[in-house]
Amino acid sequence: MRKSFIFIALLAIAGLVKAQTMEKLPIDPQVRYGKLENGLTYYIRHNAYPEKRANFYIAQKVGSMQEEDNQAGLAHFLEHMAFNGSKNFPGKKTMLNYLESIGVKFGANVNAYTSFDETVYNLDDVPVVRDAIIDSCLMVLHDWSGFIALKDEQIDEERLVIKEEWRTRSGAQYRIWDKQLPVIFEGSKYADRMPIGKMEIVENFPYQTLRDYYHTWYRPDLQGIVIVGDINVDEVEAKIKAMWSDIPKPVNPAERVYFPVPDNDKPIVSVITDPEAVRTQVTLYIKHDVIPAETKQTKEGLIISFIKSLASNMLSDRLEEISQKGDAPFAASYAYDGEFFVSKTKDAWTTIALSKEGKVDETLASLIRENERIKRFGYTDAEVERAKATLLEQYENMYNNRNKELNNRYVQEYVRSFTGDEGIPGIEYEYDFVKKFAPFINAQAINAVVKQLIADKNIIITVTGPEKEGLVYPTTDELLNVFKKVEAENITAYQEAVSNEPLVSQLPKPGSIVKTEADNTLGTTIWTLSNGMKVVIKKTDFKDDEILMSAHAYGGTSIIPDADIYNANMASMVPSVGGIGNFSSTDLKKVLAGKSANVNNNISAYTQGFNGSSNMKDLETMLQLTYLYFTAPRKDEGAYSNIMDLIKNQLKNLTSEPSFILNINKTKAMYGDNPRMQVMLLEDAEKLNYDRIIEIYKEIYANPGSFVFNFVGTVDEAILKPLVEQYLASLPSGNKDAKYKNVDSNIRKGHVENVFEQEMKTPKTSAFEMYSGTLNYEQKNQIALSALKQILDIVYVRTVREEAGGTYGVGVRSWISRIPAGQSVLQMSFDTDPERVASITPIISREINKIAENGPEDTDFLKVKEYMVKKFQEDEKQNGYWVGILGSKYFYGEDNHSNYLALVNSLSKNDIKALTKQLVSQGNHIEVIMNPKK
Numbered sequence: 001m002r003k004s005f006i007f008i009a010l011l012a013i014a015g016l017v018k019a020q021t022m023e024k025l026p027i028d029p030q031v032r033y034g035k036l037e038n039g040l041t042y043y044i045r046h047n048a049y050p051e052k053r054a055n056f057y058i059a060q061k062v063g064s065m066q067e068e069d070n071q072a073g074l075a076h077f078l079e080h081m082a083f084n085g086s087k088n089f090p091g092k093k094t095m096l097n098y099l100e101s102i103g104v105k106f107g108a109n110v111n112a113y114t115s116f117d118e119t120v121y122n123l124d125d126v127p128v129v130r131d132a133i134i135d136s137c138l139m140v141l142h143d144w145s146g147f148i149a150l151k152d153e154q155i156d157e158e159r160l161v162i163k164e165e166w167r168t169r170s171g172a173q174y175r176i177w178d179k180q181l182p183v184i185f186e187g188s189k190y191a192d193r194m195p196i197g198k199m200e201i202v203e204n205f206p207y208q209t210l211r212d213y214y215h216t217w218y219r220p221d222l223q224g225i226v227i228v229g230d231i232n233v234d235e236v237e238a239k240i241k242a243m244w245s246d247i248p249k250p251v252n253p254a255e256r257v258y259f260p261v262p263d264n265d266k267p268i269v270s271v272i273t274d275p276e277a278v279r280t281q282v283t284l285y286i287k288h289d290v291i292p293a294e295t296k297q298t299k300e301g302l303i304i305s306f307i308k309s310l311a312s313n314m315l316s317d318r319l320e321e322i323s324q325k326g327d328a329p330f331a332a333s334y335a336y337d338g339e340f341f342v343s344k345t346k347d348a349w350t351t352i353a354l355s356k357e358g359k360v361d362e363t364l365a366s367l368i369r370e371n372e373r374i375k376r377f378g379y380t381d382a383e384v385e386r387a388k389a390t391l392l393e394q395y396e397n398m399y400n401n402r403n404k405e406l407n408n409r410y411v412q413e414y415v416r417s418f419t420g421d422e423g424i425p426g427i428e429y430e431y432d433f434v435k436k437f438a439p440f441i442n443a444q445a446i447n448a449v450v451k452q453l454i455a456d457k458n459i460i461i462t463v464t465g466p467e468k469e470g471l472v473y474p475t476t477d478e479l480l481n482v483f484k485k486v487e488a489e490n491i492t493a494y495q496e497a498v499s500n501e502p503l504v505s506q507l508p509k510p511g512s513i514v515k516t517e518a519d520n521t522l523g524t525t526i527w528t529l530s531n532g533m534k535v536v537i538k539k540t541d542f543k544d545d546e547i548l549m550s551a552h553a554y555g556g557t558s559i560i561p562d563a564d565i566y567n568a569n570m571a572s573m574v575p576s577v578g579g580i581g582n583f584s585s586t587d588l589k590k591v592l593a594g595k596s597a598n599v600n601n602n603i604s605a606y607t608q609g610f611n612g613s614s615n616m617k618d619l620e621t622m623l624q625l626t627y628l629y630f631t632a633p634r635k636d637e638g639a640y641s642n643i644m645d646l647i648k649n650q651l652k653n654l655t656s657e658p659s660f661i662l663n664i665n666k667t668k669a670m671y672g673d674n675p676r677m678q679v680m681l682l683e684d685a686e687k688l689n690y691d692r693i694i695e696i697y698k699e700i701y702a703n704p705g706s707f708v709f710n711f712v713g714t715v716d717e718a719i720l721k722p723l724v725e726q727y728l729a730s731l732p733s734g735n736k737d738a739k740y741k742n743v744d745s746n747i748r749k750g751h752v753e754n755v756f757e758q759e760m761k762t763p764k765t766s767a768f769e770m771y772s773g774t775l776n777y778e779q780k781n782q783i784a785l786s787a788l789k790q791i792l793d794i795v796y797v798r799t800v801r802e803e804a805g806g807t808y809g810v811g812v813r814s815w816i817s818r819i820p821a822g823q824s825v826l827q828m829s830f831d832t833d834p835e836r837v838a839s840i841t842p843i844i845s846r847e848i849n850k851i852a853e854n855g856p857e858d859t860d861f862l863k864v865k866e867y868m869v870k871k872f873q874e875d876e877k878q879n880g881y882w883v884g885i886l887g888s889k890y891f892y893g894e895d896n897h898s899n900y901l902a903l904v905n906s907l908s909k910n911d912i913k914a915l916t917k918q919l920v921s922q923g924n925h926i927e928v929i930m931n932p933k934k
């Protein structure tokens with residue numbers, strides 16, 4: 001019998017944790033888990049965060065792998081049909097109409113996905129304010145599980161929608177997978193089961209073929225229901241028992257086979273190119289057996305998954321360190337251990353890198369070399385300690401916030417438990433257990449496991465990249481030779497270089513808080529600092545240990561002249577590329593191991609700022625990072641040249657990528673030749689100057705005294721005060737009244753039309769329609785425009801997708817800008833059949849004009865209003881929402897919170913009609929249509 005690595009791994013650690021192994025994990029006592037007589041599994045959990053909301057899921061342990069050859073694509077087709085009529089929701093729109101009437105929005109709250117081995121349907125954030133709503137949502141799950149109508153005429157209508165979904169998804173990536181699967185899964189059913197399926201089947205299958213799939217595979221013994229939220233568990237359990245009593249236990253059910261993936265002695269090599277591919281990717285898989293279900297649900301299962309995370313995180317860190325050097329053959333890379341590509345029956349130790357063009361063999365050599373280095377020398381103790389600290393910190397944060405966990409986190413865990421046999425002991429148990437055994441996990445134990453993973457059989461190498469004249473990829477033999485070459489190399493042990501320096505080596509002279517005010521409208525404290533900076537604090541209990549930070553100031557790229565605009569647009573990446581203080585970005589990661597604090601900077605056209613988050617323990621670290629972002633952006637030529645190589649490679653390849661070409665044309669149509677508003681091309685990237693980019697960064701962040709900072713969450717003013725004085729008030733003031741410059745960002749007026757042809761592999765037409773104008777910049781208009789966008793989402797699903805079968809979806813975007821004040825935009829984008837574009841496009845403006853003349857339809861309007869109220873009730877319990885609200889209030893001087901609900905409630909159909917008319921009647925309409933070149 002062949003020993004799988006798992007058992008060897010266990011031998012390695014058994015001596016260390018013997019007393020605790022082989023024991024089954026308990027099921028979290030807060031979950032009601034059960035099985036009905038007919039085989040249906042359920043997980044129910046009460047969770048009142050947020051209040052009066054619940055998520056309802058049904059997972060099917062079947063997907064495209066259960067299809068026969070004449071059913072290719074029908075698992076996914078069936079998923080679409082679940083929304084088109086069922087026993088208790090007859091009629092095509094009944095179910096979605098009901099759900100949307102209670103504020104449960106299609107797309108955002110109602111959705112589903114189909115993959116190879118599972119199909120999962122979800123209803124999220126259902127407002128469970130009445131028993132009837134709970135009953136109806138259970139009825140939806142019930143109907144999905146056994147009573148989807150599958151009417152002839154609705155099947156025929158959906159064929160068109162799925163064809164359009166296929167068209168929309170048919171980019172380079174899809175074509176690459178389509179060719180790659182048969183190679184890397186040779187001899188397995190996985191080779192030929194892409195869930196989107198085959199269009200000749202989707203277009204022509206007899207109705208009965210779909211019904212056959214449904215009745216064979218959608219049955220209670222393969223179905224799991226997950227309900228988490230502010231519900232009564234006993235009542236919901238009783239309802240499930242009653243409601244599913246009409247679905248009998250299947251008699252002689254078809255066997256649900258998990259199709260195997262064969263082992264391979266010799267490496268399998270797959271090199272796939274596509275003229276529209278943009279990036280070159282090299283992946284090294286080393287397949288191994290999956291962890292058996294029974295093992296996953298034991299303590300050793302937890303230990304194994306902990307060790308696998310540590311091992312792959314450490315390899316990722318080593319690769320990242322290499323990619324920061326200028327001469328690296330690849331620019332980004334990571335490692336993980338998990339499912340082999342898409343298969344449930346084989347796992348793989350996987351290393352992936354984005355290669356620079358023409359460096360495929362060198363990249364592969366790097367990946368093999370780093371694996372070989374681990375095999376020969378293992379990881380160091382210092383690496384292991386750091387990786388453990390990072391992972392334990394994540395557990396601790398989850399544990400600390402365990403009473404304020406969102407429904408979705410639990411639901412995902414239970415769905416994985418159902419479809420992937422994972423244990424669900426609950427965070428209390430898991431954190432306690434992990435804390436106890438972590439000290440026993442040392443480099444020796446991990447190295448013993450990893451050496452088994454890095455085997456010399458079951459190897460798969462995949463290379464994907466652009467197909468270009470003059471670009472040559474290595475042959476299979478050449479790639480295989482790389483193994484021999486690396487094996488013969490004199491590989492040395494990994495040399496660890498970690499700095500013991502403190503983040504901020506020389507503490508600045510602290511400043512002070514010169515004024516304290518309270519604002520009762522939003523419940524905040526406002527400090528004015530000695531350098532002019534303002535700090536706003538709002539203490540909340542939405543999480544038990546979370547502090548969010550944001551900061552804003554005027555300036556942005558507007559203060560940089562036109563000639564330097566591309567350098568200015570790159571300035572925001574200075575800290576992420578080069579690091580801060582004396583730390584490169586990889587060094588920074590090392591010194592922050594075991595800490596929960598992060599800061600990111602952002603630069604837009606008119607403002608700059610920061611976002612950050614930390615727990616209470618690491619608040620000081622977040623402020624130290626912020627201090628360094630202001631005072632010490634670091635230069636790193638190697639990291640910069642490496643990222644630029646990648647960007648230039650991509651820009652070169654993007655010239656034949658249709659969506660990029662469309663984007664260039666859209667931007668031109670909107671902004672003409674305005675030099676500040678162009679898409680960056682290769683020739684622009686060639687002219688970038690790193691020194692100038694760093695200078696611009698410093699210039700933009702030169703006025704700390706003009707910033708307004710916000711802190712939201714479990715923030716204690718007494719603890720924050722000395723930290724703010726030390727790290728923020730100590731910063732130089734600069735120009736406290738720094739403003740932005742008025743630069744041209746106007747959108748072209750009148751009618752602009754651009755219809756052009758582009759070469760592409762899969763013919764599709766992409767259309768972009770836009771109305772623009774000026775509206776009063778005020779909250780009422782913002783709300784009305786947002787409502788109009790959401791109404792159009794509903795209208796276009798009904799008209800363009802369902803009535804015309806013309807597209808998979810119309811994307812609608814809208815905004816009213818602060819600067820320039822009141823610039824208002826409504827954009828619609830969609831893909832469609834080139835043969836049908838002439839009849840589909842007019843629907844877009846027809847529907848907008850209808851609203852401008854008559855207002856929206858009652859039901860559409862009420863659905864959107866219901867959703868906006870529901871969303872607000874959810875948002876106002878989130879720290880993330882408040883960080884945004886404080887930013888608007890104390891930096892821009894707009895209170896977008898206090899009147900929001902009243903404004904939404906007072907919104908009328910007439911308001912929408914008037915706003916639409918006002919926008920459309922300004923006569924600014926841009927149309928860009930990209931057709932395939934014949």
Ligand SMILES: [Zn+2]
Binds near residue numbers: 076
């Ligand atoms: Zn779909």
